[in-house]
Amino acid sequence: MLLTQWVLPETAKPPVFGKEVHMNSTTRKPFSLHKISIIIVFFILIAGAAALLGANNTGFLNITVNGTLEQFSNRDMSLPTNAHPINTKAIPVGNLIPLMLDVWSFEAFDSSGIQYDILQPGSADDLFEIFIIPQENSCLLVYNDRHIPGITDIQIKGDLLPLKPLEVWVSWEGTDALKSIAADFAERFSLDITVQTIPNTATKLMAHNRGNMNIPDVVMIKSDYLPQLLSERALQPIGWKLPDVMQEKGLASFYSGAQYGVPLYSDVQIICYNPEIIPFIYGSTQNENEGTLAALKNSLSLVEEPNIPATWNVYSAYWLLSFQLGFGKQSVLEPDNSIVIDDQATIAAVNYLISLMDTDLLHAVERDGMISRFIQGTAGMILTGSYSIPAFEKLGIPYAIAPYPINQATGQYVAPMIDYKGLAIPRKSKNPIGARRLIQYLISQQVQAEFPFDHYKNPARDDVWQLSTLPEHTEWVLKESIERGAIIPPEPAYIIAKDTLWKMLRLMLTKQIPVDIGLKKAQEIINNQLSRITN
């Protein structure tokens, strides 16, 4: 058999069998082993580099936790969409790593190897507040006022949070959305979370607390639940420092000696009016920002029958408080957390409401009647909370909103009441740190930028307003109302006053009892009840 042997031309020899082998310049030059080896090494190196780069989808950032390189999915790195073209979108570090119980080292490195220490040792509470912003080949790390560019490597050391189940009780509006957010959290961090909608979380928690029944890990509350829950030792202080961007009024709503709740969102009282009956709530010449009680009264006086100029449940102290503040009261509660309602400001406020009723500008109607009249289009103006907006939107009825006015006589705002809803950790939770992480997630910028605005509520932190998807005027009204507003105080005095005034206001507003006598009587009742509690 003829064997073909690759040889260099200059060493060519005649074949053994005498058959000439012609070698010429067109003949393929033999491929040396040396070259083959280089090519193989090259491909192996390419494959290795590809594998290395593929371990980190970002291509620009490595994050290791206790030496383990974290894998990000495209979902993790996909940035939230919003309508604001100029905002920078960022990703919380907390979204990219497992839930941490404790972090004792958080180091960031830039491409030249410079190391930055980020967190204080022992702190894992801020991981949802540290952001990375992808840039070309690296990222910008943002933590409070620190903006560190060029970061390519983050190394975290700490204890992972044991993955125990979480039970959450929610209430009020938007519970479906909250369940969905909790489900996202559960999926992201491989947790088991149960979310229940409870009509009255306070009574249920107290009953379970007394009865040694199952206790949730996170419970949604409002500020006037706090006195009862604390008296039953049902809650624990939240125990960590909240971001500086949280609204102070929201924090104050759940503060009673310690911070017992984290604000999630708020509703605020607003004026809602029918522009087909009242084209300009403060008159055509007055800016809404400077709207006065006098201008409002003037607009109401122009409403013609059979329409009702204004209607709301005048008998509820919840609506009276704003007028008390507008007529000179400095704060809802006194410095010692008592409440005074037989003062000149309150007398003036009640008399003012009587004068509106006397001139038929204000009709006292309970809530259901008020809403039905507004929907029917027979009421010019109502007082309601921002929680009503979604329903009016859905119904497609003509409506407009405005902030409460200034009382031109006192120079003080008729301050709208702000009703914060928040999240608390029961004292007997079996997973308090897991609860803490869920709460930190729910108040994180990304969640706060979506959930409240989707439900026409105010977010609990101020830095997300720039991400608002609300119509411009609505956003302004809500923000302005929060600015002017007063919180419902988390103290027993408010609850006692509300219940007492509910009975007395009817008698005063229907002139069955003189205002000063009625308020004096109410004050006596309130003082007696308060002294029973304090003693």
Added chain:
Amino acid sequence: MKNFLVLITCIFMAGIILTGCVSPIQPAVDENPAVESVEPAAADKSADSKDVQDTPDTEPVVLPPGEWTVAIDGLSSASLSGGDLVTDSGQLDHIQTIEVEVKGEPYTYTGISLDRVVARADGEPEEHPYTFNQNAWDSGYDITATASDGYSASFLSSDYDPRQIIIAYLQNGENIKPLLVGTELTKDLWIKDIASLELSLGEVETVIPTLSIVGGGADVTFSTEELKLTPYFIKESGGYTTSAGTYFESLYGGVRLYDLLKSFGDLPDAGSVTVVATDGYEMSYSVSDLKDTTEGVWVVAFEENGEQMVLDPGYFRIVKVGNPIPNIDGHSSAKMVSEIHFTATALRDFSLRVIGKMDSIVDRATIQSGINCTAHNTDVEYYNKKSGEVENYSGIPLFSLLAFADDPDFAPHKQTDRSIAAYDAEAAETGYRVKIIAVDGYSITLDSRELNGNLDVIIAMYQNDEELSDADWPLKLVWDQNADIVPEGIKAIRQIVQIELLFE
């Protein structure tokens, strides 16, 4: 051959280079860090834990505990202080040491094991030596540990070995504030500066809700257990929407209301059912409505989503259930129900005519709801001269009813979500006569100035919480025996059908 060796070498070098580029994947950090558990010097590992007794340690630790106290509450109340760990002879008692990993480093903690601690409160009060209740521990009870700053965490006893958990007072040989720490205890349950331990032992006040049914000659009280045994008990879903627009849906367990009441006798369609709540609120339902099951079944529910309802909105709530799931108005779903009253006969209807500057017919429902309203509901103790007895009546102040005719402009008021007319107090102060007329024509006349704001003079609809007797029905004028102002000429006129306001 030489070339082949070159090839192999290059491949080998490539492999070394790649290995250097890619970090090996580290194993996941063990959530339960490696522990070396040092055997306690004198731990009793007896299988019969009821007999576990305290035994003294033979190797005292150098540093004594600091001054601290942990309160313990369980079946009894006790406490543990640092001084408790020192015997009369100065020895340290019941001390053991464990090793755990903290921030990657081994730490040694010295203290007293949890079984010794809970033994002080897991049974009847006793003196040292304390008996640890192993049975209770194994059955499982919640232990809530609270730090001095309020941080709390709970765990179930049966999930852990109490001898692997200690209240430590030494960390690596140095005094620390008491720390709850354990080899098995996950770090989120380690409590620094622990101030108290609560054991969920002890009798819990068990509430057995009861519901009273009055009517058809019956006056019966049922417990929830008894109601569950009736053939009327069902479990179905129901929903309601509050005035704020929030929809709540639950799986309710309760008894079919119409069927339950019918079991006591005839229940004609014209009859009515009134539910009374613990706060005095009342809501009436017509029998015909309760009987109609085309859009669901009315039940008195006491279970919600598998659990007994708590007070407010329970223990009992009226709700409609079915498939498809009914959605009723929130105010139709009376909550905190404690009594159900029904009449096997139709309601006795009546009306009151109030004439003055307006002519109003005030129906029974308006008067009843006005009396139910907390702003108007007034009780008086009337002294009956004839019988010499004090009688209790409930009704509405007379002056409140004058609002129906004291001016021509305002529509008659109702107490629910309808407009409320203003009462013209100024006119009453100016003065007009108020003539109260009974069904037989008998009348008395009073002065509005003595009625103005006078809560002690009422038009009563109930006596001792029952509708008035036939002799007085439907309405009666009475006044409180201690009234500040007793209008001149007043008499206890009964069977009132009309009130006239006479303006000069």
